[in-house]
Amino acid sequence: MERGPRGPLTLIALALFALVAFASFVALGTWQVHRLAWKRDLIARVDQRVHEPATAAPGLSQWPRITAATDEYRHVHLSGVFLHDQQTLVTASTALGSGYWLLTPLRMADGAVVLINRGFVPPDWCGRKASCVAGPEGETTMTGLLRMPETRTFLRQNDPAHQRWYARDVQAIAAAHGLGQVAPYFVDADADPTDATGWPRGGLTVISFPNNHLVYLITWYLLALMVAVAAIYVGRHEYRLRRSLREAPAPRTVRS
Numbered sequence: 597m598e599r600g601p602r603g604p605l606t607l608i609a610l611a612l613f614a615l616v617a618f619a620s621f622v623a624l625g626t627w628q629v630h631r632l633a634w635k636r637d638l639i640a641r642v643d644q645r646v647h648e649p650a651t652a653a654p655g656l657s658q659w660p661r662i663t664a665a666t667d668e669y670r671h672v673h674l675s676g677v678f679l680h681d682q683q684t685l686v687t688a689s690t691a692l693g694s695g696y697w698l699l700t701p702l703r704m705a706d707g708a709v710v711l712i713n714r715g716f717v718p719p720d721w722c723g724r725k726a727s728c729v730a731g732p733e734g735e736t737t738m739t740g741l742l743r744m745p746e747t748r749t750f751l752r753q754n755d756p757a758h759q760r761w762y763a764r765d766v767q768a769i770a771a772a773h774g775l776g777q778v779a780p781y782f783v784d785a786d787a788d789p790t791d792a793t794g795w796p797r798g799g800l801t802v803i804s805f806p807n808n809h810l811v812y813l814i815t816w817y818l819l820a821l822m823v824a825v826a827a828i829y830v831g832r833h834e835y836r837l838r839r840s841l842r843e844a845p846a847p848r849t850v851r852s
Contacts, residue, residue: 625816632809676704711782715796
C-alpha cells in the first residue's frame, strides 16, 4: 500500500535541508571557479618568471619583502665566493634517482650569504663527504631560480646534530655552520653545460602545481544539481499524492 503524503513539518525540514545543501554546493563550486582562475594565473606568472632573463638576486635591504607569491622561481644571477668547507648534503629524490642536493654558501661582496643548491650528486659521490670536491674558486657568477626554504619533509625532520638533512631549511643549515647574515631564500643553480665532471648536476628544479580545481568545481556543481533534481522529484511526488487523495471517491456509508 502506498504511503500517504508527508506532514508539513517533515516537508519544511526536507526543504530547509535541500536549500542549505544546494547553497553550500553552489558556494563550493563557485569558490573552486575562483581557485581555478588563481591557479592558472599563478602557473602563468611562474612560467614567465622562469623564462625571463636573469635579474639581480634580492639584496640585503630587500630580504624582508621577499614572499613566495611574488619572488619564488624568479630567474636570478649573483656573484660571490663559494665557502666549500661549509657545504651541506640534503637528501634528494630526482629524475636521476636518489642522492643528495649539494648546498654551498656563497658569500657576496657585502658580506651577506646565500645558500646555493649547486645541484644533484649520487649517493656514492665522493664517499658522501660534503667538502671532498672543490667547486669554483674565487669570485664566481652564477644563475638559477630563487626558491623559498623548506622547514621539513612529510615524513622526516632534519637532524643537525648528526648532519642528517632532509629539507632545505636555510636558517637551520646556517645555524649549524655558524654562518652570518643568510638570505631568507636559496637558489637552485642552472645546469652548467661547460662542467665536464657532471657532478653536481644543476637545472633539475621541478616546477609542478597540482591543478584539480576544474574537477572539484564540476563535482560540487553536479552535487548541487543532484540536490535540485531530488527536491523537484520529492515535490512532484508529494503533489501527486495529495492530488490522488483529493480525487479519491469518498467512502460509502453502510446503513444497518
